[in-house]
Amino acid sequence: MSTSRRDFFRSLGGGALVASLATAEGAAAQVFHHVLPARSIAPTNQKWVMVIDLAKCDGCGKCTKACNAMHFVPPMQQWIRVYEVLENPEAGPYYMARPCMHCDNPPCVRGCPVGATFKRTDGLVMMDQDRCIGCRNCIAQCPYGARSFNWSEPPHTPEELSHKYSMEEGWPHRKGVVEKCDFCPDMLRAGKLTACADACTMGAVYCGDEYEDAVTNSKGETIQLSQVTKKGAGFRLLEELGTEPRVYYLPPVNRKYAAPGEPKSS
Amino acid sequence: MSSDREANLLRVLTHTSWRFYTCFGMLSAVALWGLYGYILQLRHGLIVTGMRDQISWGLYISNFVFFTGISYGGTLISAILRVTDSGWRHPITRLSEAITVFALCVGGPMVIIDLGRPDRMGYLFIHGRIQSAILWDVIAVSTYLAGCALYLYLPMIPDLALLSEMKELAPWRRKLYRTLAFGWSDSAAERHLLEKCISRMAILMIMLAVSVHTVVSWIFAMTLRPGWNSSIFGPYFVMGAIYSGTAAVVLSMYILLRVLHLEDYLKPVHFRNLGLLLVTFALLYLYFTINEYLTSVYKVEAPDRVLLHQLFFGDYAVMMWVTQAMFIAVPLLMIAGVLALKRLRRFTPSVVALASVLIVLGAGAKRYLIVVPTLTAPFLPKTNRGDIPFNPPLPFDWVHYRPTWVEWSITLGGSAAFLLMYMLFTKLFPMVSIWETRHDEAQVEPAVAPTPQPAPQRLGSIATTTIVLIACLLLGAGHARADQKRQAKQPEATTLSMEWKQVATPPPTNDGAEQAQPSAGEGSGVDRFYGRLFGWLPVESKDHTESLPPTFVVTATLRGAKGQPLAYQVVGLSLKTSFGKLDYGSRPTDAEGKAEFSLQDRRYGQYPVEGTYDGGAEFAAAQAVTSVDFGPRPEPSLPSQGVLITPYATAWIGLPFLGFFGLVWLVFIYIGVYLLWFRLPQVRKQQTKAT
Ligand code: SF4
Ligand code: SF4
Numbered sequence: 001m002s003t004s005r006r007d008f009f010r011s012l013g014g015g016a017l018v019a020s021l022a023t024a025e026g027a028a029a030q031v032f033h034h035v036l037p038a039r040s041i042a043p044t045n046q047k048w049v050m051v052i053d054l055a056k057c058d059g060c061g062k063c064t065k066a067c068n069a070m071h072f073v074p075p076m077q078q079w080i081r082v083y084e085v086l087e088n089p090e091a092g093p094y095y096m097a098r099p100c101m102h103c104d105n106p107p108c109v110r111g112c113p114v115g116a117t118f119k120r121t122d123g124l125v126m127m128d129q130d131r132c133i134g135c136r137n138c139i140a141q142c143p144y145g146a147r148s149f150n151w152s153e154p155p156h157t158p159e160e161l162s163h164k165y166s167m168e169e170g171w172p173h174r175k176g177v178v179e180k181c182d183f184c185p186d187m188l189r190a191g192k193l194t195a196c197a198d199a200c201t202m203g204a205v206y207c208g209d210e211y212e213d214a215v216t217n218s219k220g221e222t223i224q225l226s227q228v229t230k231k232g233a234g235f236r237l238l239e240e241l242g243t244e245p246r247v248y249y250l251p252p253v254n255r256k257y258a259a260p261g262e263p264k265s266s
Numbered sequence: 267m268s269s270d271r272e273a274n275l276l277r278v279l280t281h282t283s284w285r286f287y288t289c290f291g292m293l294s295a296v297a298l299w300g301l302y303g304y305i306l307q308l309r310h311g312l313i314v315t316g317m318r319d320q321i322s323w324g325l326y327i328s329n330f331v332f333f334t335g336i337s338y339g340g341t342l343i344s345a346i347l348r349v350t351d352s353g354w355r356h357p358i359t360r361l362s363e364a365i366t367v368f369a370l371c372v373g374g375p376m377v378i379i380d381l382g383r384p385d386r387m388g389y390l391f392i393h394g395r396i397q398s399a400i401l402w403d404v405i406a407v408s409t410y411l412a413g414c415a416l417y418l419y420l421p422m423i424p425d426l427a428l429l430s431e432m433k434e435l436a437p438w439r440r441k442l443y444r445t446l447a448f449g450w451s452d453s454a455a456e457r458h459l460l461e462k463c464i465s466r467m468a469i470l471m472i473m474l475a476v477s478v479h480t481v482v483s484w485i486f487a488m489t490l491r492p493g494w495n496s497s498i499f500g501p502y503f504v505m506g507a508i509y510s511g512t513a514a515v516v517l518s519m520y521i522l523l524r525v526l527h528l529e530d531y532l533k534p535v536h537f538r539n540l541g542l543l544l545v546t547f548a549l550l551y552l553y554f555t556i557n558e559y560l561t562s563v564y565k566v567e568a569p570d571r572v573l574l575h576q577l578f579f580g581d582y583a584v585m586m587w588v589t590q591a592m593f594i595a596v597p598l599l600m601i602a603g604v605l606a607l608k609r610l611r612r613f614t615p616s617v618v619a620l621a622s623v624l625i626v627l628g629a630g631a632k633r634y635l636i637v638v639p640t641l642t643a644p645f646l647p648k649t650n651r652g653d654i655p656f657n658p659p660l661p662f663d664w665v666h667y668r669p670t671w672v673e674w675s676i677t678l679g680g681s682a683a684f685l686l687m688y689m690l691f692t693k694l695f696p697m698v699s700i701w702e703t704r705h706d707e708a709q710v711e712p713a714v715a716p717t718p719q720p721a722p723q724r725l726g727s728i729a730t731t732t733i734v735l736i737a738c739l740l741l742g743a744g745h746a747r748a749d750q751k752r753q754a755k756q757p758e759a760t761t762l763s764m765e766w767k768q769v770a771t772p773p774p775t776n777d778g779a780e781q782a783q784p785s786a787g788e789g790s791g792v793d794r795f796y797g798r799l800f801g802w803l804p805v806e807s808k809d810h811t812e813s814l815p816p817t818f819v820v821t822a823t824l825r826g827a828k829g830q831p832l833a834y835q836v837v838g839l840s841l842k843t844s845f846g847k848l849d850y851g852s853r854p855t856d857a858e859g860k861a862e863f864s865l866q867d868r869r870y871g872q873y874p875v876e877g878t879y880d881g882g883a884e885f886a887a888a889q890a891v892t893s894v895d896f897g898p899r900p901e902p903s904l905p906s907q908g909v910l911i912t913p914y915a916t917a918w919i920g921l922p923f924l925g926f927f928g929l930v931w932l933v934f935i936y937i938g939v940y941l942l943w944f945r946l947p948q949v950r951k952q953q954t955k956a957t
Contacts, residue, residue, distance in 0.1 A: 134383040
C-alpha cells in the first residue's frame, strides 16, 4: 500500500510539483510584494489635511451645496453633511460639518474585498467606482457615516455625462457603487481650496498640506496646523476608535453664530 | 434481497404521485416569482429593496446567515454523530447532508443578490484583498460547499451501485448511477477504504463548519459598530447554526416520515435524541444570548444605549421578544415537556417537529435582529435632525428599513428553490442510506482516524516590511539675499536683510527622554512583529510626527539708508504656502536692528519667508524674502498602520488562510482524487485477483 502511494505521488507529483512551485512563486510575488501599485502613489508628494473650526460653523450648509454642485452629487447624498450636535443639553448645541475623514487607519479600506477604496500616499482614501462591486461592506465599516450608495441609476445632466470618469472627481455617477467625499485632490494640487472650504463664508473650513504645516480657509486666513491642534485643542472625531482621521476639529468655544435652537439675533 | 422497508424507501424513486407534481408546480411558481423579483432588481438597482444608506444591509444578508446556519444541520448529524459513533444516526445522515448542500446553494448566492454590481463579481478573484472579511467568506463558504458536496456523495456510492442494478429504473438513470458509482463492487476492501474516506471527511467537516460559521460572524464582528463589535459573535453564530440546523433536520425528517412513510427507518428514538440535542442547544443559546445582551445592558455605552432601546422597547421590541420566545423559550418548554412526561411521550415526533418549525422561523427572525437593528444605531447617523438649509434630513424611509415585496419575493423564491432541490433529490436518490442501515448491526469502523490538523506554521525570521519615511535633515547654509528697495521719498530708506539658520532643537525634557527609552526597547521581538502587522506601533520610530521638529531661526536685520541698524522697529514675518500666507506675527528689533523669529514647525520643503517692515513717518517700509529650507519631504508612503490597509497582503495574513483552507482542499483532493479515483479501482483489482 505504501509503495503504491509513493508511486502515485511520484507519477502525479514530479513535474506537477515543479510547475506548481513555479506558479506559486509567481503568484506569491504578485500577492505579497510590498511595492505600492501605481494607483496608490499620488501624483505629488503632499499630504492633505482639513481643519474645521466648530466655533465658526453656523450651519448654513453652503459647503454641502457647493460640493453637491461641483460633483453633481446624486440626490439624497451629501458628501459633506452638516449635523446639529445636541448630545449634552448642558454643553450647548453646535453645528458640525462632516466630510470623509480620510482616516489614516481607514476601516473602509480594511474591509473592501477588491481594493475599490484604497489609501493613497497623499493621505487620501480614494474611491474607484470602476472597481467597486457594491458589497457595501465599507458602509458597514465606516463609523462616520461618510459613505453613500447609488441605489438606482442617478439622474444625469449632459454636462456630467460629457466628462470622462476620474477617481479624483468622482463623476459621472453610476448605479450600484459606493460614493463619498474625495477631498477634491485635483483642485488642491492646483493650489485651490476644496469646494466646501471655498464656499464657507464663515471661513470655518481650512485645508492644506500637512507637510507645509499650514491650512488656509476661504478668507485667506492661514493658520499653523501644529499650533492649532496643540494650542487650539484640536480634536478628531471618534478618536477612540483608532481610525486616525485626517480631519481636525477645533472646539466650539465662544461660538460666533446662533447655535441650533438659539434666537438668530445673537 | 431487499426487504420490505427498502422497497418502500425506493418506491419514491419510481413512483411519482400527483401530490408531488402539485407541490413541485407551486414551488416552481414561487421560485420563478423570486427570479422575476431579481430581474427587476437587476434592471432598476437596489432601489427596489428597502435598504438605503442608513441601513445598507437587510434581508439578503440575514438570509445568507440564516441559510449557512441551516446548513450546519447536516454536518452536525453526520459528522459529529459519526465521530462519536452514534449508531442511531444511520437513517438520518443522508437527509441531513442534503440539507447542508442545498442550504448552501441558496445561502451563498444571497450575497451575490445583495451586490450592487453582480457583473463585477470576478473582481473578487482578480483584485481580491485577503485583508477583507468578505473575501474570507468567499473562501470559506466555497470550500464548505465543495466539502459538503463531497461528503454527501461519498456515503452514497454503495447505494448508487445498488440502484444501478434496479430494473425498474429508466436506462438513462441507471447509466447515471453506474457512472457515479465508480464501478463499486461492494467488496470488503472497498468498504474499508470508503469508511476511511468518510471518517476522515467527518473530522474535516466539523473543523470546517466551525470555521465557516465563525468567519460568517466576522463580517459583523470585524466592524466598529455597536452591537456587532463583539467578541462573542463567533461562538454565538456557531451555536445558532447548530441549533437551527438541527431543527431543520428534524423538520425534514418529519416531512419525509409523513410523505414517504419511512416509519421503518425514522423511529421515535430519532426524534427523542434530536429533541434532547435541541434542548441542550436551546439552553446553550440562551446562555450566549444572556451573555451578549447583559454585558452591554450593564454598561450602557452611549451608542449601545440607542441600540438596546431599539431592541428592548423601541421599533424592534415586539419582534425581539416574540423571537426570543419563539426561538428559545417555547421550543425549550415544548420539547422538555414532551420528553419528560411519560403520558405525552407518544406525541414526541409531532411535538419536536412543531418546536422545530418555531426554531427555524425564529432563527430567521433572530438573524434579521442581528443584522438590521445595529445599523439603525451608528455612531454618526446618516441624517441630521434639524433643518439645515441645503442639508435637509433624509425622508423617513431612507433611515428606516422595511423589506419590500421584492426582497420578500427573492427570499421566498430562495426558500422555494431550496425545497425544490430537496424534492428533486428525493426523486433521484434514496433519502436513507441503504447500505449503512442494512448493516446496522455490522461493525462500523470507529472513526478515530488521525485528525488532519493544520500543522502549526513555523514563523520564519520576522520580515521587515517597512517603508522608510524620512531622510536625514540637511543643514542648509544658504545665504540670505536681501531684496533692496530704495525709496527716495521723505522717510529715510530702509533695508531689511534676512538670514536663517537651523539650530539644535532644545534638548527634550525629562518626559521626552523617558518616552524615548521604551521606544528604543520596542525594537525587538514579538511586540514589534505584531505591532507592525496590525499597526499597533508605527512602522518606524522615524515617523515624521514622532521626533521633535528641528528649530530654525530666521533673523531679519533692519538698517537705515546709511547702513545704521534701526532699533525698536516692528518687523513682521510670514511664510508663503501653496494656499496662503502663514503669519508669524511681528517683533521689535533690538539694538543691532535684528528681529529673531524661531520656528519649530513640522514642515518640509523650501518656502519663501518674507520679512516686512511697515515703516512709518520716519522710515520707509521695506521687505525681504528668503527661502528657508525645512529639509526634504518624507518619501511618499502609506500611513504606518499595518498591512490591513495596504493594497498588498503579507504572508502573515495570507498564510493562515492558505494554510487552513489549502490544507482542507488538499484533503479533499486526497480523498476525492487519490483514495476514490486512484486507490479504489486498485483495491478492487486486488480483491478480484485474490478471489
Ligand atoms: S471617514 Fe469613513 S469613508 Fe472616510 S476614510 Fe474614514 S472610514 Fe473611510
Ligand atoms: S461597496 Fe465597493 S468600495 Fe465598498 S467595500 Fe464593497 S467593493 Fe469596496
